[in-house]
Amino acid sequence: MHPFTKHRRESVAALGEEKLIAAIRRWLGAASPRTPFGIGDDCAVLAPSRGRQLITVDPVIYGRHFDDAVPPRGVAEKLLKRNLSDIAAMGGRPVAAVLALTLDARTSVAWLEKFYCGLAACARKFDVAIVGGDIAQANGVLAANLTLLGEATGPRVLTRTGAKIGDAIYVTGVLGGSRASGHHFRFTPRLAEGRWLARRKEVRAMMDLSDGLAKDLFALAPPRAVAALDAAALPRRTGVGVRGAVADGEDYELVFAVARRSAEDAFTRAWHRAFPRTRLTRIGHFAAAGRLPPGALNLGDYRGYEHLR
C-alpha cells in the first residue's frame, strides 16, 4: 500500500495534529496505558524496573526498510520486532516503547490507521506497552523510530563479548532471502530462545543477525580470531545460495558462541527439548586469526549489508 495520498482530505494534514493524536490513541487502544502511564503528558511514567534494564532503538524508513509491497501492518510489526530481536539477543524481556514518527503532510490516514492497529496487535502479543511518542513533519519522508525498553530476565545479560577461540558457533532458524521471502516483516523475534540461552552457562556471547553473518560475526569474534564456517552446514532458506545466507541480512536470527569443552551434545539435546520447532545449527567455530582450517568459508570474501553507500 502506498503511504502518500493525492487527495488532501485523506491526508494527515487535513485531519490536523490534535485529531491525529486522538486517533492514534484510539488505534493503539489497550496497547497504550492511560495518562500519565501512556500518551498525553510531557513524559510517560513507568514503574521502577525490577532488574537491570535494556534499551535499544531502530527505525523503519519508507524506501529503505519498506516499500509499497509491504502492508502497513507488516511495517509496524517489522518496526517492533526488529527492536524485540535486539532484546532477545541479550536474553531480556520487553517492557515499554515510545514511537517517534516523521511524516509528510500527504501521508494517508488510512495507511497510518493500519500501521498503528498493526503495532497495537503486535505490542499486545509481545506484552509491550506503547507509552508515548512524537509526531514531526518532514517533506517526502515517512519514518518511524521505536525505542524499546526491556529488562534482564535472569542473573545474566548476554552480550557480544566473551566468545573464545575454539568456541562453536550456532545459529537459529534459516538464513538468507529475507527480503524476497517476506521474512523481513513476518519473522518472529527469538525472545524465548534468547532468555533460555542467557541461562545456559556454556553460551558465552550472543547477538542477533541483522546485516548478515559476513558482517555481524566480526562483532562476535574474540580478539585475534576469525569465524571458520562450514559452508555446507549453513541453514539456508529454500532457493538461497551461500552468498545469500551470509550476506543478505535481515535474518533476525540469534547467533551465539558455545564453549566447546562443555558437552555440546547435552546442550543441543536440552535445546531440542525446550524448542522442538526452532532449528538450531552448528555452523563452525572461532579459529585463531591466520589459522583458518582448509575448506572453511572465508567470510572476508563476502560483505554484509552496508548502511551508508
Added chain:
Amino acid sequence: MHPFTKHRRESVAALGEEKLIAAIRRWLGAASPRTPFGIGDDCAVLAPSRGRQLITVDPVIYGRHFDDAVPPRGVAEKLLKRNLSDIAAMGGRPVAAVLALTLDARTSVAWLEKFYCGLAACARKFDVAIVGGDIAQANGVLAANLTLLGEATGPRVLTRTGAKIGDAIYVTGVLGGSRASGHHFRFTPRLAEGRWLARRKEVRAMMDLSDGLAKDLFALAPPRAVAALDAAALPRRTGVGVRGAVADGEDYELVFAVARRSAEDAFTRAWHRAFPRTRLTRIGHFAAAGRLPPGALNLGDYRGYEHLR
C-alpha cells in the same frame, strides 16, 4: 553551517558506517559509557532504576527545527534540552539517552563532528549518559530523534492533570520570540525548578511550554474551565507583543497551576529564595468555562504552533 557537502570525500558515505560509528564513540567520549553500558551491543544495559521512571522522545529535523543559521553544536543542545525540558516538567532528573540519526549520504562529517561534540558536552553538563543509538540513511534528510529516560526525584511526579478552577497560573522566564532571539537553542531547561515545584504541595499540575501558551494551556486546564490571562502581566521577551508571547512557541518554560487557597505569598517568597535569578510571573487563573472575567485575554483568539500544515 550547511549540513550537506558537495565533496564526496567530506561526506559520511566516503567515511563508511564502521568508521563513522568509531568516530561517534570518539566524539561522545566520556558522555558514552563502555559496552555493554553504552554503544556497541544489541542493547545498552542500564542499572535498575531507583524509583518511578520517565521517558520522552523529541526530534530535531533539518528545515523544520533548525537551519544553516544554527550551529551544529546548537542543534545538538536543542535536541537534548527539549527532551530535558519534558523531564523538568514532571519534576524528574535525567538518566540516559539513545539517539536515532537519519541522514543523507552527503551529510558532512565536519558537521556531524560538531554536532556530536556538542551533544557530549551538553550531556555531561546535565549528567545524561548517551548509551546507544542507530544510524539510518534517507535521501535529503537530516533528522535526529532522542529518547530520554529519567526518574522521579521525590514522592510525586507532577503531571498536566490536577489543576482546579480558581487555581492561579504561573510561568517561569519570559515568553515569545524564541526563534528570532536564538532562545530556541540557547535556553536552559528548568530542571532544578521542576524538581523543586514537584515537592511543593500547592502546585497541582505542570507542563513545559513548547507550542505556546495559546495551545499548551488547554492541556493544563481542568475540565469545563478556561485560562483567564491578564495580557498586561505576560512576561514578554524584549520586542515581543502579546501575540508572540502566547503563540510563538519553543519557550521551554514551565507553566503550572497553584492552589489559590494556599498562601500564594509564602509560595512566591520561597521561590525567590530558591531561585533568585529565575523570573516567576502570575499570569492569570483558571475560570469556569463561559465565565471569562471582563478584560481577560481570550486565548481562543490565538493559535499556538501547528505541527501538521
